[in-house]
Amino acid sequence: MCDIKLTLESEGKDLLMTITPVEGQPKANIKKLQTAFKLSEYSAFLLIDGAMALLLEEVAKANENDEKKENSGTSLIIAHAVDASLTVTIGPENMSVTLELTAGYGGKQIKNANVIEILKENNITKGIIKENLINIVKDGIHLQSGKSITTEIARGKASTSGKDGYIKYLVDDPADRIMCPKKLDNGNVDMRELGDLIHVKTGRKLAKLIPPTAGVNGFDVLGTITDAVSGEMSVLEESDGSSFSDENNNILIATIDGMPKHLDNSVTVNTLLEVENIDVGTGNIRFDGSIYVKGNVCEGMELSASEDIVIGGIVESASIAAGGNISIALGIIGRQVYEDNHLENNTVLQAEGDVSAQFVQYADIFAKNDIKVTQYISHSQIIVEGDLWVGNIANEKADGKVFGTSVLAGGSVRVGTLGSRCGAMTNLNLNYWVNTAEELKISASEKADKIMRRLPRIYKLLRKANNLKDENTQQIDRINQALQQHLNLLGKLNKNWLDKESTINKHLETFELSVYKSILSGVNIEVSNKTCAFKRDHEAAQVKWLENKISVEPIVN
Structure with a gap:
């Protein structure tokens, strides 16, 4: 057998294989070379592809050219060491x-x-x-x-932005307490228990300004520090019935006895009228401030306040108007009466703020902001400039019912079930801003026509006055002032119309009608110039305005 020898070269990096023929012994082949390599201490080296085959060719050539037949070895590097x-x-x-x-x-x-x-x-x-x-x-x-x-x-560590400052309210808002009645020891709730914080005394702390935090700096792996962004400062402001108790303007206190109301950056305290019930004994009440009715507003009564109205019981066939919120612990019960040979609801609520109640039936309600009803709305007329929520406010999804009712909404609507199985029609119109803009357009057009008819006469008077002597400067000033007032009014009318048009477009893009349980047959939904009539029952669905049409998509629970 031939002699196969392995040695290291290039400072131990290259593996040299030498083949020396032995007379009378079998010639070397690939298998023998591979075996010799694998059994050696260098078997971990990186084998060079084809190196052994080349070595065998060199051996064969050497044997053919060796005339003296001397036994001499042939060498070639077949592998090398590679560091990790x-x-x-x-x-x-x-x-x-x-x-x-x-x-x-x-x-x-x-x-x-x-x-x-x-x-x-x-x-x-x-x-x-x-x-x-x-x-x-x-x-x-x-x-x-x-x-x-x-x-x-x-x-690295990203910088952590500081937390924004905020206002910590130190008294409850009666409107919030209405929607969260007191829980009793037996697990039931007392719907008439509104809590003890509806009325505050002078000097009571109302709100505290919490400052922002600075945040925590970060760094990258190269050691560069990234500065944190501090939180934004919130603003606490004085309001009617409240003022700052310290020079730092951090604590707001009540300056009068009354009912607190949360504002975005403040707490207002309104003069409070407190009564047991509104009935024939009290008569109709109109009050400049807030009204707290511990019990009920009885049939045929009228109640109005320049601020909020909080009612601990029910409203029955009455008329209520508030310059702020109307919060009712129980519900609104009206009935239909004949007026001018047609049926009308005899219960009317109008609020410049929110309206909240447990249930509503046979009532006409208008709210400048939002309406929140916990259980159901039936056979009513609802106009809400903001959002409508019907269901338990503690739930993520609304679970209340709306049926036999007409709703005109300027915001989003979220309910559990829309419609009735008894066939009562339920109409949901999301064109509040479209209708409002149309009314504004008609009114603005009429006013603009009057202004345009007056302008030629004003210009004529102005030219005539300019041709007179200097002693008529006062008359010229009055005419110029009238002209400027008319032009300003015309510009304001155009701006109001453009603002409304922008609101309409934004509303169509962002509103949502979410029905989390079912839409029953007999429901009509109107958006812009399109109407969608449901002639069969649908499961939970979301209605949006997409590509100039009403889109109904299922809600996957």
Whole structure:
């Protein structure tokens, strides 16, 4: 058999294989060469593809050209040692570093010092994850040649923005308490218990301004500090019936006895009239301030206030008007009566703010802001400039019912069930802003026509006055002033119309009608110039205005 010898060259990096023929012994072949390599101490070296085949060709050529038939060896490098390697990848904005370790072929292993060195070379100084550094070196020792492992070895820290300042209200709002009646020890709720914080005394703390926080600075893996953004300052303001108690304007206190009401940046305290019931004994009441009715508003009575009205019982066939919110702990019960040979609801509520109640039946309600009803609305006329919610306010999804009712809404509507199985028609019209704009357009057009008819006469008077002597300067000033007033009014009318047009477009893009349980047959929905009539029952659905048409999409629970 031929002699096969393996030796190292180039400082131990290259593996040289030498084949020396032995007279009378079999010639070398690929299998013998591979076996010799695998059984050697250099078997972990990276074998050069085709090197053994080339070596055999060189041996064959040497044998043919050797005339003296002397036994001489033929050598060729067939493999070389490859050290394990490290590759660093720095993530976006220098916020992370990953390290890839690739196992070598019989070369040097990666040591902790190698990892530290590559960190220094790449200027990685912050957020180093020491445990991951140690583990990747340990795992690399047992890694198969040529295989790689990757781990995150450093991580930056994003700056944390400060929290915005806010107003912490120190008294409850009666409108909120109405919708959250007191829970009794037996688990039931007392719908008439409105709590003890509806009335405040002079000097009572109403709200506190909580300052913003500064936030926490961050850093990237290269050690660069990223400054935190401080939270925004909130503003606490004095209002009617309240003022600051300190020079820092951080605490708001009541300056009069009365009913508190939360505002966006303040708490107002309104003069409070407190009565047991509104009935024939009290007569109709009109009050400049807020009214708290502990009990009921009885049939045929009228109640109005310049501010909020809070009612602890029910409203029965009455008329109520408020310059603020109307909050009713129980419900609204009306009935239909004949007026001018047609049926009308004899219960009317008008609020410049919100209206809230447990239930509504046979009533006409107008709210400048939102309407929230906990259980149901039946056989009523509802006009709401803001949003309508029918259901338990503690739930994420509305679960109340609306049936036999006409609703004109300027915001979003969320209910549990829309319509009735008894065949009562339910109409939902989302054209509040369209109708309002149309009314404004007609009114503005009439006013603009009057102004345009007056302008030629004003210009004529102005030309005539300018041709007179200087002593008519006062008359010229009065005419100029009248002209300017008319032009300003004309511009204001145009601006109001453009603002309404913008509101209409925004409403169509953003409103949502969400019915979380079912839409029953007999429901009509009108948006812009389109109508959708439901002639069969539908499961939970969401109605939107898309591509100039009404879109009905199922809600997946």
